[in-house]
Amino acid sequence: MKPGTDTWVAACEMVRRGFEDHGCFLAHFDKVAPNLINSVFCAMEQLFDLPLQTKRRKTSDKPNHGYTGQVPTSPLFESFAIHNPSNRKHCQNFSNIMWPTGNHHLCESVNEYAKLLQELDRTVKRVVFDSYGLDKVKCESFLESTDYSFRSYKYKIPAMDESNVGVNSHTDSTFITILHQRVDGLEVKLKDGEWSAIHASPLFCVLAGDAFMVWSSERIRACEHRVILRSNVTRYSLGLLSYSAEIVQTLEDLVDEEHPIRYKPFDHYSYVGFRFTDEAVKCTSRIKAYCGI
Structure with missing residues (x-):
C-alpha cells in the first residue's frame, strides 16, 4: 500500500x-x-507449560514487562513480555532465561513475527498522520521514538464455580496494541456503549491506547476492551504493544477549540507503573488521574 x-x-x-x-x-x-x-502459538504453549518457578525468572526494570500471573483479580490470566523483540538479541536473552540452552524455535519465530507486526504498526501510524494532514518529518520522528513489546497471553478454562472473565474491562496504556487470537474471547466497547465480540480470524485487531488518545487531544478514543471466556479450551493470544521512549504529550497541530489540551506531558513507562498502584485501581480513568488537567 x-x-x-x-x-x-x-x-x-x-x-x-x-x-x-x-x-x-x-x-x-x-x-x-x-x-x-x-x-509462534506453538512456542507460546511450550513457554506457558514451564514450571511456575521458571516463569517467574522473567523480570524487567520496566513495569508490566516481565511475567504476570496468579493475580487475584484475574486468576485465569498469565502473560509474558519481551521488550523490543525485533532485536534478535532480546529474544535470545529471553529464551536463555527460560531454558538452560535457550529455545531457537521461540527466538526465531517471535523475532520474525514482531518485525512484521512492527511494520503494520508503523504503517497504521503513517496512515493516521496522513489522515490528519500532519507533517511527514514529524511522523518519522514520532516513529523513531517508539518502543515495542511482544506480549503473549494465556487464559485457562474456568472451573464450574469460577467467573468466565479473563480480564476485566480496561483501556491499554499504549499508543497502539495489535492483538491476534485463535479462540474467541476478545470484546470491545463500541461508541454506542454496546459490547461487540471480535471473533477469531486471520485478521488483527488494532486498538488505540491511552497514549494515542492523549497525543490526539482526544480525537482518537482509547479502546475499552475485555476478555470473556466462553469456550472449553485454553485460550492463547498474541500482541504487539507500542510505547514512547520519550515524553508523551498532545500534538499542538491537533489542538483547537473543540479539542483543547486536557493532559500534561508524561513519561510513558512511569504511567504504566502508576496503573498498577492501589490509587490507580480505584480510578474511573487512570490516565486522567495521572496527568489530566
Whole structure:
C-alpha cells in the first residue's frame, strides 16, 4: 500500500473513522504467513507449560514487562513480555532465561513475527498522520521514538464455580496494541456503549491506547476492551504493544477549540507503573488521574 494511491486514501478514511468512533479496527495483513503464526502459538504453549518457578525468572526494570500471573483479580490470566523483540538479541536473552540452552524455535519465530507486526504498526501510524494532514518529518520522528513489546497471553478454562472473565474491562496504556487470537474471547466497547465480540480470524485487531488518545487531544478514543471466556479450551493470544521512549504529550497541530489540551506531558513507562498502584485501581480513568488537567 503506497501513499497517495486510492487504496491509501481509503485506508486513511477507514482507519481514522475506526479510531475516532470506536478506538479500534480490524486489519488484514497477509505478510504474516499462517505457518509463522502457527509457529509462534506453538512456542507460546511450550513457554506457558514451564514450571511456575521458571516463569517467574522473567523480570524487567520496566513495569508490566516481565511475567504476570496468579493475580487475584484475574486468576485465569498469565502473560509474558519481551521488550523490543525485533532485536534478535532480546529474544535470545529471553529464551536463555527460560531454558538452560535457550529455545531457537521461540527466538526465531517471535523475532520474525514482531518485525512484521512492527511494520503494520508503523504503517497504521503513517496512515493516521496522513489522515490528519500532519507533517511527514514529524511522523518519522514520532516513529523513531517508539518502543515495542511482544506480549503473549494465556487464559485457562474456568472451573464450574469460577467467573468466565479473563480480564476485566480496561483501556491499554499504549499508543497502539495489535492483538491476534485463535479462540474467541476478545470484546470491545463500541461508541454506542454496546459490547461487540471480535471473533477469531486471520485478521488483527488494532486498538488505540491511552497514549494515542492523549497525543490526539482526544480525537482518537482509547479502546475499552475485555476478555470473556466462553469456550472449553485454553485460550492463547498474541500482541504487539507500542510505547514512547520519550515524553508523551498532545500534538499542538491537533489542538483547537473543540479539542483543547486536557493532559500534561508524561513519561510513558512511569504511567504504566502508576496503573498498577492501589490509587490507580480505584480510578474511573487512570490516565486522567495521572496527568489530566
